[in-house]
Amino acid sequence: MADLLNALAVAGKSALGFQAIFFALLAIGINVQFGYAGLLNFGQIAFAMLGGFGIAISVSKWGLPFWVGVLVGLAAAVVLALLLGLPTLRLRADYLAIATIATAEGLRLLFRSVSATPVTNGTRGLSAFNTDFIALAPWNTSQRYSILGTSWSGGELWVALVGWILVILGSLLVFALMRSPWGRVLKSIREDEDAVRALGKNVYVYKMQALVLGGIFGALGGMVYAVGTGSAVPDQYQNANTFLAYAALILGGAARVLGPVIGSMILLFILQFADTGLRLLISNGIIPEDLLSSTDVAQIRFVLVGLGLMLLLIFRPQGIFGDRREVMLDAR
Amino acid sequence: MPADLPPHGATASGAGTTGAAPQRLAQAALRDLPWEVGVPKPDAAVVVDGVTRTFGGLTAVSVDHLEIQRGGITGLIGPNGAGKTTLFNLLTGFDQPDTGTWSFNGQSLGKMSPHQVARLGVVRTFQLTKALSRLTVLQNMLLGAQGQRGESFFRALVPGTWRAQEKANTEKAMDLLQRFKLDAKKDDFAGILSGGQRKLLEMARALMSDPQVVMLDEPMAGVNPALTQSLLGHVKDLREEGMTVIFVEHDMDVVRDISDWVVVMSAGKIIAEGPPESISQNQAVVDAYLGAHHDAPLTVEDEDRVLAEVEAEIAREEHRDTPGSADSSKGTGR
Structure with missing residues (x-):
């Protein structure tokens, strides 16, 4: 029983930690692009990588202050969004998907390549760029604190606090935008671009604004991740993270303000709980070692998440917050 | 207006x-x-x-x-x-x-x-x-209004700049919906x-x-x-x-x-x-x-006459190998 409680506590920590924030911010960005505007951005992780490396390179390589690094990361994300949007947003939706997925993989390979080593440190990546930020914490960051049965370092707590504030501010921004006429145009573009054009709206500009805004959220997510881990390594930014963020968004409910946030927390909770729980069952001998060894657990937990998503799509296709009537309209 | x-x-x-x-x-x-x-x-x-x-x-x-x-x-x-x-x-x-x-x-x-x-x-x-299926009928209508201040990204964040206009547009939309007898459906999704x-x-x-x-x-x-x-x-x-x-x-x-x-x-x-x-x-x-001939059914005599005319013309063309004559278009009508 105590073991189970412990597994729950560990999973709870994971659902509140910086990784959950990372996915939440990525998914908020995808929600703006895919949930509201209908844009298929399959390379959200590229924006995150630019955000993370924006800080890392500025601070570690160029010796700039931390906050300038934040601005560099955001600016890089905006530029990437413009570069991706300019040629593709006048075309059919699939072209943006192709361009973004290729860019995400291409940028990661570029950042880890030998020729980029002088700037990005290649596969080893950069570290020691977050001291300015951690130093801002109002409490002692070298001490460990016990919260809800798990132990957090002061630095972890500070990153999580600032991260969740970012998530809340981001959600408020999305909430304010989506109840305004601007959000109405965006949702209409998702439904039918041509109808919106025929009513005198410049669809291209709205799509570009959505792409840039979503990219900025992606960059913020990457920054939280880089600051949370204390290092920026290109291979941390695998494009699988984009699809986990999509999973979180669909889990929580697309086109809902809180969908991506709650979705990421649940995703991280399930991943961690499955991990700890399965290891526990194996060590107790409840699951025989022949059937499942503890080395398989890391993979099996993703299988469980996949199964969970399938069940969700069958029994609750709208996600946790979605409106079933709304989702079912397309089935007509 | x-x-x-x-x-x-x-x-x-x-x-x-x-x-x-x-x-x-x-x-x-x-x-x-x-x-x-x-x-x-x-x-x-x-x-x-x-x-x-x-x-x-x-x-x-x-x-x-x-x-x-x-x-x-x-x-x-x-x-x-x-x-x-x-x-x-x-x-x-x-x-x-x-x-x-x-x-x-x-x-x-x-x-x-x-x-x-x-x-x-x-x-x-x-x-x-x-x-626009997943928008309500009223939202569909409001989208049609022109010159909306709240449709600009930054002004959208300050509701004070567009709330009055939105209210006026909503009234206009309700009037139109009433005219088109859709006012009872204003909060339904357009998709239904x-x-x-x-x-x-x-x-x-x-x-x-x-x-x-x-x-x-x-x-x-x-x-x-x-x-x-x-x-x-x-x-x-x-x-x-x-x-x-x-x-x-x-x-x-x-x-x-x-x-x-x-x-x-x-x-x-x-x-x-x-x-x-x-x-x-x-x-x-x-x-x-x-179609051009819909009201003039061909009788057997007509058909024979057309056929004869065409044959005569082919014969003429074959006799006259040298170009220059201008009367070849004659007699080819219906």
């Missing part, structure tokens, strides 16, 4: 009398015109000149000259594949022609994108209705409306933008007869409010009933123009719809 007012408060009626007066104006202005293709109209809102559009080897549209009378209902008819919808697409910027110029109120619309055309006051509806209701919604949404020219692509297609009557009434109301209406339709009864002027297209060209009563007697139109 005009849409706020009851139908007969329209700008087009100089006398400002009963609702029937404006219709007389448009019809009267067109009464004395010759029934010719490309005839100049007394007060043209839309002028098309030499517009062609080809898709590979197929010439979809090839219009030499066309003028659309302001304040009237112009029906655009023609067999399937005549290029009516393509012409609509060209006029509203959804497609760009290979050659030609076209203008609205004297302003050229060439190289304009659809939203720019719409902002000038030329709105269209689509053959396949484009209701019936086909006919979607047509009504699309027309009402177009009116939210206070257009000057309304282009309706098959407004009656797939609508039950009872609803057709109400749609017809709404189209007539547009004219009474002083709008110029261009519509594509296949139902000749509808066309005869409401149009002031009818333009007939076939194989990309305009083959006839005139008031609706002139069209059914026009030989070119009848030929386009039914």
